[in-house]
Amino acid sequence: MRNCVAAGLCLLLFAGCSGEPSGPEAPAASEDDGLGQLSGKVAGTVEGLLPVVYAYNTDKDLAYTVFVVDGEYRAVKMIPGRYDVTIRRAVDQLEGFDSQTVSIDIGPGDAAGLDFSLTGVGPVVDYVGGMDYPNAEILPYDEVYPPGPGRDILERACHGCHTIQLFSYNDASRAYPGARVPKTREAWAVTVDRMFQGPAFGRPGKASYFDPKYLPPKDRDILVDYLAETFPPDRPPVVVQLTREPELDYEALKKAMFVEYVYHESDEYEVWPWPHQVDFDLDGNVWLAYRACCIVRFDPRTGEQTAFEGNSGGHGIVVDQTDGTVWFSGDMVNRLDPETGKLDRWVIDNPLLRSNTQIFDSRGDLWLSLLPGGALGKWDRATDSIVYWEVPVIRSRPYGIIVDHKDHVWFSDYHNGGLSRFDPETEEFRHYPVVEDDATSSIRRLGVDSKGMIWTSTWGNRAFDNAILYRLNPETGEVFRRKMGVPYAASYNAEADVNDNIWVANDNYLTMYDQEADTFTHFPIPTRSDSLKTTTTRDGGVWFIYRNGGRFAGYGGAAAVLYPDKDNIPTLGAYHSENSAGYQLSGYDGPPAPPVLGEERPVPLGAQNTDEYIDFALASGIVDEAEAEELRATQPRPPDADVQERIERAD
Numbered sequence: 281m282r283n284c285v286a287a288g289l290c291l292l293l294f295a296g297c298s299g300e301p302s303g304p305e306a307p308a309a310s311e312d313d314g315l316g317q318l319s320g321k322v323a324g325t326v327e328g329l330l331p332v333v334y335a336y337n338t339d340k341d342l343a344y345t346v347f348v349v350d351g352e353y354r355a356v357k358m359i360p361g362r363y364d365v366t367i368r369r370a371v372d373q374l375e376g377f378d379s380q381t382v383s384i385d386i387g388p389g390d391a392a393g394l395d396f397s398l399t400g401v402g403p404v405v406d407y408v409g410g411m412d413y414p415n416a417e418i419l420p421y422d423e424v425y426p427p428g429p430g431r432d433i434l435e436r437a438c439h440g441c442h443t444i445q446l447f448s449y450n451d452a453s454r455a456y457p458g459a460r461v462p463k464t465r466e467a468w469a470v471t472v473d474r475m476f477q478g479p480a481f482g483r484p485g486k487a488s489y490f491d492p493k494y495l496p497p498k499d500r501d502i503l504v505d506y507l508a509e510t511f512p513p514d515r516p517p518v519v520v521q522l523t524r525e526p527e528l529d530y531e532a533l534k535k536a537m538f539v540e541y542v543y544h545e546s547d548e549y550e551v552w553p554w555p556h557q558v559d560f561d562l563d564g565n566v567w568l569a570y571r572a573c574c575i576v577r578f579d580p581r582t583g584e585q586t587a588f589e590g591n592s593g594g595h596g597i598v599v600d601q602t603d604g605t606v607w608f609s610g611d612m613v614n615r616l617d618p619e620t621g622k623l624d625r626w627v628i629d630n631p632l633l634r635s636n637t638q639i640f641d642s643r644g645d646l647w648l649s650l651l652p653g654g655a656l657g658k659w660d661r662a663t664d665s666i667v668y669w670e671v672p673v674i675r676s677r678p679y680g681i682i683v684d685h686k687d688h689v690w691f692s693d694y695h696n697g698g699l700s701r702f703d704p705e706t707e708e709f710r711h712y713p714v715v716e717d718d719a720t721s722s723i724r725r726l727g728v729d730s731k732g733m734i735w736t737s738t739w740g741n742r743a744f745d746n747a748i749l750y751r752l753n754p755e756t757g758e759v760f761r762r763k764m765g766v767p768y769a770a771s772y773n774a775e776a777d778v779n780d781n782i783w784v785a786n787d788n789y790l791t792m793y794d795q796e797a798d799t800f801t802h803f804p805i806p807t808r809s810d811s812l813k814t815t816t817t818r819d820g821g822v823w824f825i826y827r828n829g830g831r832f833a834g835y836g837g838a839a840a841v842l843y844p845d846k847d848n849i850p851t852l853g854a855y856h857s858e859n860s861a862g863y864q865l866s867g868y869d870g871p872p873a874p875p876v877l878g879e880e881r882p883v884p885l886g887a888q889n890t891d892e893y894i895d896f897a898l899a900s901g902i903v904d905e906a907e908a909e910e911l912r913a914t915q916p917r918p919p920d921a922d923v924q925e926r927i928e929r930a931d
Contacts, residue, residue, distance in 0.1 A: 311357075311581060311851055316390040318344075319354040322367065324398030329377065330370040330528070331398065334806060337361040340583030341542040345806035346846070349534040356537065356846050359583050360388050367396045369404070370804040371788045372525055376404035407519040408768040409445050410787030410810035411458035411828055416449060416517040424448050424520050430506025437476075437494045437503065440720035440742035441695070443787075443810075444768050447507065449517045457810065458828055462513035469504045476500075480677065480695070481652040483632050485894065485911050487674045487902050489695055490720045524745070526766045526789070526802045535847070538806050540826075540840035541578045543570065543585060556595040557637070557813035558823045558839050561604055564853025566823065568839055569593025569608040575616055578839065581852045591616055591623055596637035601856075601865050602644065603872055609635050612657065612666065612883050613648055615876055622878030626659075626666055629885055633657075633668065637725075641683045641704070642867035649678035649691050655887065656691065656702055664874045666883045667918065670893035673700050673711045674900055680725030680773060680813075683864045684754075685732055692723040692736060699726060699734060699752060707888070714750050714759055717742060725773030725813055728861040729780045729795075737764075737771035737784050747771050749784060749793055764791055764800055770810055777816040778857045785811040785824050790842055803842055817841075818857035819850050886918035 318335055325331065331348040339361035346355045347370065363386055368379040378400035386392050407418045425431050425448075434447075442457065449459040463471065476495045479486040495503065555568040555576075566578045575588040575597070594609030606616045613635045615624040635648035635657060648657030650668060654677050657668040671678060678691035678700070689702040697715030702708070712734075715721045719742050726736040734752040747769030751760040764771070769786040774793075776782055782793040787810050792801045805811055809826040816822050822842045843849050856863035887893065891912070898908040 314360065314388045315356075316358045316360055316386040316388065316392065317354065317356045318358060318363075318365070318386065318392045318394065320352070320394040320396065322348045322351050322353065322396045322398065324377070324401060325351050326375070326401060329375040329398075329401060330373050330533075330804070331367050331377070331396075332370045332804075332806065333365060333367050333394075333396075335363045335365045337363055337583065341544060341585070342583045343538075343540050343542070343806065345538040345540070347530075347533040347536060349530050354846075357849055357852060358386055359581075360386055360390070361583075365394055367398075371806075371808045372406070372408075372522060372804060374403060374406060374522065374525060375401070377401045406522045407445075408522045408787075409443055409458065409519070410770065410808060411443075411445060411449075412808055413445065413449060413458075413517065413519045415451075416519040418521045419518050420523075421520050424518050426510060428506070430502050430510070433495065433499045433503045434506060435742065436719040437490070437499075438720065439740060440717070440738070441490070441722040441740045443770055444741040444744075445519050447511055448519060450511060450513065450515060451517045459517075463507075463511070464513055465504065465508035468507040468511075472500065472504055472507075480654070480675070481632055483653060485670075485897050485903055485907070485915075486654050487900075489675070491675070491696075494720050520768075522767070524767055526764075528804075529801050532801050532844070533803065535845050536803055537843045537846035538840055539580070539843070539852070540806060540838045541566070541580065541583065541585070542838045543568070543576050543578075543587070554827050555593075555597075555812075555825050555839065556827070557597060557825060558815050558854075559597050559599045559606075560815075560817070560854040560856055561599045562601055562855075564851065564855055566839055566854050567597055567599055567606055568825075569595075569597040569610075575606060575608060577618070580841070580854055588616060588618065588621070594634070594636070596635065596649075598638045598640060598646070600640065600646075600873065601863070602868060605873070605876060607638050607646060607659075609637070612650075613638060613646070613659065617876035620876065620878070622876045624876050624879060624881050626881045626883055628883040633883075636679055637681045639681050639683050639689075640865040640868075641687045641689070642864045643687065644865065644868040644870055644873070645704075647681055647683065647689050649681040651677050651679055651694065654678070656689070658704075661870070661873050668883075668887055669702070669707070669709075669889050670887045671700065672709055672889070672893055672896040673698075674902065676700055676711070679723070682726055682728055682861055684728045684734070684861050685730075685864075687864065688754075690726060690728070690734060692726050694723060695720075697721040697723065697738075699723070699736060701754065712752055712754070712757060712759075714752060715748075716761070725775075727773065727775035727782070729776035729782070730859060731780070735774035735776065735782050737769075737774050739770050739772055741768050741770060744768060747786065749774060749782065751782075762793065762798075762800075764793075764802075766791060766802060772810075772812050773814060775814045775816055776860075777820060777822065778818060778859070779820075783814040783816060783822050785814050787811065790814065790822060790824060792844070803844075805842075806840065807838075816857070816860070818855050818860075820844060820848065821854060823854060884919050885916040887915075888918060890915050890917055 336343040366381040369376040450462040597608040632652040636651040644661040646659040675696035677694040772785040784791040812825040858866040
């Protein structure tokens with residue numbers, strides 16, 4: 281035991297170990313036998329101050345984060361290695377102090393201790409949102425967005441689908457959704473018109489990005505002038521000031537622990553990679569698809585990581601639990617065999633027909649949301665082929681996709697404030713309105729609980745202090761709504777855990793909704809970031825993704841997990857609950873899928889419902905008679921059965 285004092289830090293370090301049990305009564309070895317823990321006391325805390333202890337394992341590129349509550353903290357199940365231990369304020373907190381870092385070694389079975397004494401305690405000025413803005417001026421909302429008719433139009437027409445800092449932070453070095461390139465009035469005009477005029481993504485027969493009713497012609501020039509005058513190209517970047525913290529449950533924080541697993545990408549990639557979600561294999565490993573980079577597998581029990589290079593992924597990733605192959609976004613969809621390293625790239629002669637997310641049903645078929653094309657795809661396991669449907673819902677553009685307990689396929693409509701369902705048996709689509717706000721809205725992802733209720737939330741900052749969680753009853757169409765109490769939340773999804781608690785990924789927070797108690801619990805995440813897609817485990821772990829947090833913190837991408845109760849972690853391995861609707865494949869008992877060929881696999885153009893969709897587009901006013909006739913003459917149809925059979929035999 282030794283004492284050190286430096287820069288106001290009071291440090292107490294100790295390591296505890298116990299002898300090996302012997303004799304016939306010795307218990308079997310467990311996962312905990314090779315893990316350590318860290319605890320300590322913190323002096324100088326005051327009411328309203330929330331410190332966190334962030335312990336980064338420099339040997340394994342992983343980190344533990346726990347909250348300091350009542351002057352104490354404790355982290356458990358720590359993988360041995362060299363740690364840089366930092367005490368710092370939690371994100372989105374308006375009271376701060378001087379951060380401090382100490383390096384220690386934690387070996388197998390060690391119980392290490394570090395005591396801290398805080399200095400420099402006092403109020404801090406901070407900004408909202410899940411981005412790092414070190415060079416921006418922080419101003420109140422009314423100074424960043426001066427009140428008036430222009431702001432009223434902007435809030436109605438734009439803030440429902442964009443973050444609050446996107447417009448004010450004109451810095452080309454930062455990426456969407458947190459910043460933009462500087463714009464002249466002409467550039468602002470082009471941007472506004474692109475959003476509300478013409479087919480989205482330029483695909484014929486599709487509606488505009490957003491409903492023009494939110495920007496009537498009389499308001500168009502007012503909005504463009506407001507943007508040009510408020511955010512000229514030479515205005516230094518500014519960001520909106522944080523003025524309120526959400527209410528926190530300190531007893532819940534005391535029990536919680538985060539673990540994050542970091543992947544340092546190679547310097548060879550020009551585009552910074554980031555994942556959007558995780559999935560698990562039957563061995564408890566965690567899989568991620570990094571954009572413009574690779575597919576990465578983590579073993580959360582050891583921190584070991586394996587990168588499958590040359591396989592750049594996109595939004596979605598899903599593991600086929602029957603054979604261990606990994607499907608992920610890119611081209612139309614990709615399929616990797618980790619055992620052989622072979623990759624099938626399913627390609628189609630239309631760059632807009634790319635999958636955003638994927639999910640299996642209980643029949644073993646894979647469903648694909650084709651966001652830019654406004655379509656829904658399906659890989660049929662029996663025929664090893666892909667078909668797709670045009671979605672007859674205005675501004676649907678499927679984003680997140682799930683399968684409920686009845687094998688109905690659900691997807692978020694992204695730009696129309698609702699959700700849609702597809703019945704694979706009847707091939708019928710049904711749209712469900714969800715959002716009541718008379719403004720633009722953006723729905724990213726959705727989930728389903730054990731009772732078949734569908735849950736979602738809206739992304740963007742239209743809600744300001746009123747981010748809303750939605751529950752849809754598919755049988756009645758009734759929508760239940762609750763305000764979450766997280767300012768500028770930019771809520772990405774909603775997913776049920778094994779106890780039917782609903783988990784939402786927000787900027788800087790994970791939020792849990794307890795259905796029985798009708799209450800929210802908010803957990804500040806370890807690093808400022810816009811967080812993406814929660815994925816819950818059978819043991820209560822909640823996995824999620826940092827998007828831009830890792831980029832601007834300098835370490836690339838990361839996958840993180842929250843354990844709401846760190847004293848009840850049966851294993852650090854990650855496994856799906858077999859009752860989860862996100863794991864419908866657990867009900868599949870049919871033949872295995874064909875092997876991965878390591879080839880480019882063509883998908884024929886032609887939706888299953890081309891003519892029906894054109895009829896819908898004409899009846900809905902998306903196209904006129906002349907445009908409909910042109911579509912009938914130019915749009916491809918799927919190959920007939922004989923041709924399709926010959927294609928499959930040739931493949």
